[in-house]
Amino acid sequence: MKRLLRKELLRLIVFTVLGALLGSFWNQSALGAAAVLALLLGQHLWQLQRLARWLQQPNDVPPEANTLWGEVFDGIYHYQRRQKADQQQLSQLLERIQDSSQALRDGVVMIDHNGDLEWWNHAAEKMLGLSAASDRGQPITYLLRHPQFVDYYESQQYLEPLVLPSHITEEHLLEYQITLFGKNERLLLVRDCTKMQRLERMRQDFVANVSHELRTPLTVLSGYLETFSDHAEQLPSHWQRGLTLMSEQSARMEHLVSELLTLSRLETSEFKVEAAPINVAELLAAIRLDALALSEHHQIILDTDEQLYVRGCVNEVRSAFSNLVFNAVQYTPPGSTIELHWYHNQDGAYLEVKDNGPGIDSQHLKFLTQRFYRVDDSRSSQTGGTGLGLAIVKHVMLRHQGRLHISSSARGSCFTCYFPLAQTLQRNAA
Structure with a gap:
């Protein structure tokens, strides 16, 4: 392309000089050069007209040209062919995705950035009662008007699915799971979970x-x-x-x-939204005394923010915290140190129960909150463990919009209870 540009520039200079020399015979060198430039300009305008006419019918073969314009025509033609091939490939891929989505038993609904229905498969049409003739382009909240779904949709907190009775058949339960993608677009998955429930x-x-x-x-x-x-x-x-x-x-x-x-x-049972403020520092101090009564051979260190409270059910929170502390006492050898840290940051409040015991193999960590799961059956038999303590902790945290995180190494284990910022408050507010 650069070679052709240089060639075209040289051609322009040569013809301009020839025009000036031809005009010099009549003492009109400038007029001769201008005439040549006008002819060259007319030629380029004619090529532009050919380009515009061809672009209106891009399926035709490109116009013939031997100069720089030939390279332009050929470049645009090959670019169009590549674009057409890519579009066909993308169209075929989109058709395959739509066909595979149509074959799913679960409902799939695509929602655009405005919250309007864009596309759905046959399963979603059946479960939600959608109609392509009247519902396409309608806001999803106009069709699914349940207050819980509207709150779930607008919250943009889609870590957990939402289970609601079907608005078509109340005997059926539907599970809604939303995923954000693109520019605030959403993918809604709908599953009939009646049998599982x-x-x-x-x-x-x-x-x-x-x-x-x-x-x-x-x-x-x-x-x-x-x-x-x-x-x-x-x-x-x-x-x-x-x-x-x-x-x-x-x-x-x-x-x-x-x-x-x-x-x-x-x-x-359902969690009471109007939960009372809990003085966690005082609660942990009482649990620490109970744990020391359980074993006099452990050192239990308490580090708490006495100004930090949490909203919740005090009996449930006490059950969860005492399970963690008593487990640390029961499953660590005499002379071990157990640390209780209650603190907060910009994300929420945390209770950490750390010990310097033998630790837990990483392969067991993801199963510890399952009912009756035991790392060592013989040790659980000796300590009287039931395998339900961590399952209780997990459910208590879920009811308080929190979560339980477990980490362990050869140097000990750490059980962390997280409460979101909305569940916490300071002592003066409590």
């Missing part, structure tokens, strides 16, 4: 009912075992060991039933 409800009801039913026979057994223990010296010696073991296992079963009932209540 029913199974989850059956599981919760089963656990709650069985736990309640177990309390009565356990109470009777514990009562008789306590009576026998009071008169253990009157029983044969070979019965006393069995009596001791039955008392221990009965107490362990009562503890398990109690934690099952607590977990069932956390899963089934």
